[in-house]
Amino acid sequence: MALRWARDARHVQLLVLTLLLAVNLVAVDFGANLAAAAVASAAALLTQAACSQLVGLPRIEWRSALIAALSLTLLLRGDALWVHALAAMVAISAKFLVRIRGKHIFNPSAFGIAVLIFATDHAWVSPGQWGNSLWFATLLALLASWVLYASRRTDITLFYLVAHCGLLLGRAWWLGDPISIPLNQLQNGSLLLFAFFMISDPRTIPDARLGRLVFAILVAVAAHWIAFHWQFRPALYAALIGLSPLIPLIDRMFPAARFEWRHPAEQEGTQPC
């Protein structure tokens, strides 16, 4: 039963995100709080329900909505609770409104973060607040690698991390900086959350492996440029959202089968025999 439950990567993601929230509440405070989590979750579920009703979906996909809400809680900071509610609404409704050939283009939580930061004066992200103690990075990596194992198509996580590391190391080498500088930049919880939970969202990334590789490199280069040239702090989300409209193009250049959440074994089980 438990195995069957864990086969859906979303369940594992939900578990990991909830664990991270718990860690934030009891051990390492990186700024998330329960009220924001509750507000974001409620807003996400309500939006998901309303949109499902409007487009006539047979059931409400509560897991994706909750994952988006928890990601927002962990990453986005606001000076009032409505910031979290609005971010969740924007994130979920974009899934239904911004679609090309039946596929939504933006990762919901990254889109919610980007819209709130650009459109209001009340939201920000605090990448430094995760702390860079090595144990925490390791913990995150371990938990997240579990998700990596459980989900499919998450090769993009590795593509992204390798590209990101490569760029940071390359920059340090060019500047003549000690290795401790890129290491300090890498030991950052929000980078791991971004790589493991956001850019890896199988519903929005390119369908073909080569497409995912190209996309990961493009996002890493853009994020690097935004961070160091523009000195814009939420560089990761800005890069991902800014480049997401290219995905349909990448899918056209490298065609492959569309991702579906249900596990093949499960699908088989549902077929009449």
Next chain:
Amino acid sequence: MLTPNRVAIAVFLLLLPASAAQAFCGFYVAQADSKLFNKASKVVIAHQSKSLGDHDIAITMASDYEGDPREFAVVVPVPTFIERKQIGVVEIATINHLDAYTAPRLVEYHDGDPCYVPEDRAYAKGMATTSSPKAMAMPERYRGVTVEATYEVGEYDVSILAAKESDGLVNWLTDNRYRLPEGAPAVLGSYIKQNMRFFIAKVNLDRMQAQGQSFLRPLQVRYHSTKFMIPIRLGTLNANGPQDLIAFVLSPRGRVETTNYQTVALPTGMSLPLYVKQDFGAFYKAMFERAVAQKDMRAVFMEYGWDMAWCDPCAANPLKNSELVELGVRWIDSDEPKAFRGSRGDFPGVYVTRLHIRYDSEHFPEDLMMQETANRENFQGRYALINPWRGEAKCKAGDSYFDGLPDRYNREADTLADLTGWDRAVIKAKMEQNGQPFESQRASGMDQFFRRIFE
């Protein structure tokens, strides 16, 4: 920091002293003097974000340099060319005032008569809480170095240098009698590739004497840039161990934090044994050091974050509009020399964040990348002393009050031990010597016995 013939003080901060007592939410009795920390420098940054990636910054640097002014020099990387009108000197008193105003504070309460009804529990609530920029031709030895401008600013001679490679710059600095610490060429090279320029100042003794200055005033530089950061890398090159930097960031929007290091609030709001009043500085220093150790020296500590329109309790008189303007706050509605009480109309207010950083190159390899947030929650490092009722209290409530005191004292001892790492037994012995005994002091004997019967 560069040193040698001229000691180049490359970077920053100090801590401040105190005075003045005021009563409101507890009597303010002491503050953690910034002079507690050796090798500390102070930086005041007035920061306003004009638009995405456009920061309006005034950075004022005060060092604790006390040696021969002839040996003093500053080398600070700056992200853009600096004109004469963008440089000034600021009175140290203004920075000291801001330091005193934002310093961690000790407040004191007195328990009321426990037999008095209604009982005063007020403390329980308050607790929680000039020359033109002409390039000069350079010999081959200084290849790539351009002295873009030289200025006379108060007692300082200032040069703005641009460089294309570190070798030429190192030669130029060395030949101009700046002794560079080991590792400086690599750091300078990194800044050069990031298109930074160098703000270099040394003292002009003749002008200093002519102006009757007996000490060095803080230098201020104002500029627009995409970069909002505090350069600390040159400062970490001195091998003399960790240094302290206190950064006061004034912003119209809200709290400021570092994005490449964790910013954490120091523990606050605790009540402490009464004897701490005798040496609040020692307590604060021990607490800070323990907090640094607990974070493995990898965090930036927030000591104060508050809307400057008010304070409670005030550790010093509010800053004047004119003082804020002197520190680079150009967005308020007045520069009159009267206390700042907030801006009127559409003018933004002023929020101050005080950050305390203990850093060295191992734990802080990168410069501090800063970010302004919309967070306007108020925070202050504040510690309380609660004096027990010393009079008579011959009533039931009085008995339970006195019976409860030892528990309270125990909690205070535990708090102090947790915060500082000091030995519990020593703490308790000092408390007993200072009128905080661990046995109930309620009235006893026949008098007590009969009173109880008749009640």
